[in-house]
Amino acid sequence: MEHQIDSSNDWEKLAYWMRSAAFEHCPQVLLLLDPIENKYIDCNIAASKLLGYSRQNILKMPISKMHHKDLGELVVFTEEVLMYGSAINNKIRCKLADSSYLSVELQGRRVVINQRELLIVSVQDSHLEKLKYQNKEVGRIAQNSLLEMQYLKSIFNQDSLDNALMLTSVGDGLYCVDTKGLCTFMNPAAKKLLGRSNEEVIGQNVHYLHHHARADGTHYPVEQCPIYAAVRDGVAYEGHQEVFWKHNGPSFPVEFTSTPIISEGKIIGAVVVFRDISERLKTEKHLKDTLQELSDLKVRLEDENAYLQQEFLIEKNFHGIIGESAPIQHVMKQIDLVAKTDANVLITGESGTGKELIAMAIHEASQREHKSLIRVNCAAIPHELFESEFFGHIKGAFTGAVRDRVGRFELANGGTIFLDEVGEIPLSLQSKLLRVLQEGQFERVGDDKTRTVDVRVIAATNRDLQEESKRHNFREDLFFRLNVFPLHSPPLRERKGDIALLAMHFLTKASEKNGSTQVKLKKSVLAQIEQYTWPGNIRELQNVMERAVITAVNGVIELNSLAQVNHHSIELPQPSEKEVELPTVISDDTMQQMIKDNMLAALEQCHWKIFGDDGAAKLLGMKPTTLTSRIKRLGLARNTYIQQKDIF
Numbered sequence: 257m258e259h260q261i262d263s264s265n266d267w268e269k270l271a272y273w274m275r276s277a278a279f280e281h282c283p284q285v286l287l288l289l290d291p292i293e294n295k296y297i298d299c300n301i302a303a304s305k306l307l308g309y310s311r312q313n314i315l316k317m318p319i320s321k322m323h324h325k326d327l328g329e330l331v332v333f334t335e336e337v338l339m340y341g342s343a344i345n346n347k348i349r350c351k352l353a354d355s356s357y358l359s360v361e362l363q364g365r366r367v368v369i370n371q372r373e374l375l376i377v378s379v380q381d382s383h384l385e386k387l388k389y390q391n392k393e394v395g396r397i398a399q400n401s402l403l404e405m406q407y408l409k410s411i412f413n414q415d416s417l418d419n420a421l422m423l424t425s426v427g428d429g430l431y432c433v434d435t436k437g438l439c440t441f442m443n444p445a446a447k448k449l450l451g452r453s454n455e456e457v458i459g460q461n462v463h464y465l466h467h468h469a470r471a472d473g474t475h476y477p478v479e480q481c482p483i484y485a486a487v488r489d490g491v492a493y494e495g496h497q498e499v500f501w502k503h504n505g506p507s508f509p510v511e512f513t514s515t516p517i518i519s520e521g522k523i524i525g526a527v528v529v530f531r532d533i534s535e536r537l538k539t540e541k542h543l544k545d546t547l548q549e550l551s552d553l554k555v556r557l558e559d560e561n562a563y564l565q566q567e568f569l570i571e572k573n574f575h576g577i578i579g580e581s582a583p584i585q586h587v588m589k590q591i592d593l594v595a596k597t598d599a600n601v602l603i604t605g606e607s608g609t610g611k612e613l614i615a616m617a618i619h620e621a622s623q624r625e626h627k628s629l630i631r632v633n634c635a636a637i638p639h640e641l642f643e644s645e646f647f648g649h650i651k652g653a654f655t656g657a658v659r660d661r662v663g664r665f666e667l668a669n670g671g672t673i674f675l676d677e678v679g680e681i682p683l684s685l686q687s688k689l690l691r692v693l694q695e696g697q698f699e700r701v702g703d704d705k706t707r708t709v710d711v712r713v714i715a716a717t718n719r720d721l722q723e724e725s726k727r728h729n730f731r732e733d734l735f736f737r738l739n740v741f742p743l744h745s746p747p748l749r750e751r752k753g754d755i756a757l758l759a760m761h762f763l764t765k766a767s768e769k770n771g772s773t774q775v776k777l778k779k780s781v782l783a784q785i786e787q788y789t790w791p792g793n794i795r796e797l798q799n800v801m802e803r804a805v806i807t808a809v810n811g812v813i814e815l816n817s818l819a820q821v822n823h824h825s826i827e828l829p830q831p832s833e834k835e836v837e838l839p840t841v842i843s844d845d846t847m848q849q850m851i852k853d854n855m856l857a858a859l860e861q862c863h864w865k866i867f868g869d870d871g872a873a874k875l876l877g878m879k880p881t882t883l884t885s886r887i888k889r890l891g892l893a894r895n896t897y898i899q900q901k902d903i904f
Contacts, residue, residue, distance in 0.1 A: 360379050577610065595619075595621035644657075649703075654701065693737045715738045859892070
């Protein structure tokens, strides 16, 4: 007896089974994937057949491995789906099981299943789809050509009332001319489009009526008219995006065909079929503008993802601010105060103290948290590229500018920009930076269009910018504009109570990273490292803990092994009853003078030659461009004139 479905539960099970079967046996290639976890959730039979992998292999494979040659396109496609709910991309390749690559078209849609944001993606073989389209077009053209030939033949080889009725009901404009170019017939659609009557056109030269001028109004000689060329040469002619003129003056774009009429081997005239393509051109322009907007959006997404550290499929390297000491608690309170505002923040502190983490914490606690946080390491940008990096450039602005580029400030529009090592910005650019801070306006390099942005600025430096401004190495007005809310990042030596927390945190992360079991620190060892001054601050502690994990013996870190992995080669303090003699401390002015004297000594030794193996930059172990910048910043100069060729 046939089983009866009575309960709603049975219907739900049946519906679930039917949906699963539809997904499984769908002829379209379907993949369900999790973009955050970088893995496939499910796939159907068609997917396994096209890609050549078993279902088990597909579900074990990271998404990035399948498309690793076009990961940038995949990132843009995924961002568009997540942002707009759906997207299409035909510039991505899949790596097949036989290691070959297949060009595909991806169509994606965002779905939420069990509170997880997933993507359902269909995959089509681009080459196969192109062949299908081409075959369809060939069939359509062949069919249309056959129908047109039959139609024209029926018109001019038969003199029947049916043919006359068909001519009058055709939607396109149609008229006939004899060998002299005089109109012999015009259907109602043509008369309506041209604004003419039978009396105005029959027996008249139609070129002078509607085709006498080009789109710009210049004269179109009758001897060049392709309508009459069909009568003259006996060959069909086509016109694309030419213009016909109405009776009252205005023109409209058309496409037309002029086909010769041949009877008993002689040309007796021509039939002209034309169509108003105004709406089509508007649609094409709208489509072109839309595609350009999508292209601009794609470029913006690509540039934005190039700057963001929290990229798709890349693990975030941010663990929050860790600490319970009074100095770090004070910092957290300041973050809480300033994050609610849009005030500019200047973070000062030694290298390695976590200034970037403070900037991220301010952004994430602000009202701009859903917008971009763009990071700029000012010390890593060549001076000649600062303006382009900050404000962007247009194509052709300088050698190598092969396309328009969005600058960091434009990318950060609506969000936050973090200027690390802001003291390295050249004086020549500081005025333009000040303008952005004051007015929110800038121009791209090579462009005269003024752009407006709304950006919150967080800057960081390990230099005394107020002192630098007194020495005229940094604009004083820019310093005050950045220093609206000063925030100091304390060095690790002032956070003794946080060293244990940080050490254990870095040990855990290093163990996970290296696939090691959780290592342990003896209390005696922990007490010793808390007494070390850590000149490299948190960054040094993180590096030492990672190396300590590598050299740990049986999961335990000994004091001696920890001292050996310390990249400063400074022995950690041992228990002693005697006082530890502290090193002599020198002032920052003295240190700066020592650096200046050392640089002058190297320049004099190399006869002020900067570049080359025998130059001062090589002797000092720095880049020539960096040395040149510091010479300018410190105001160094030779006492005597040196030829330019001697310097370079």
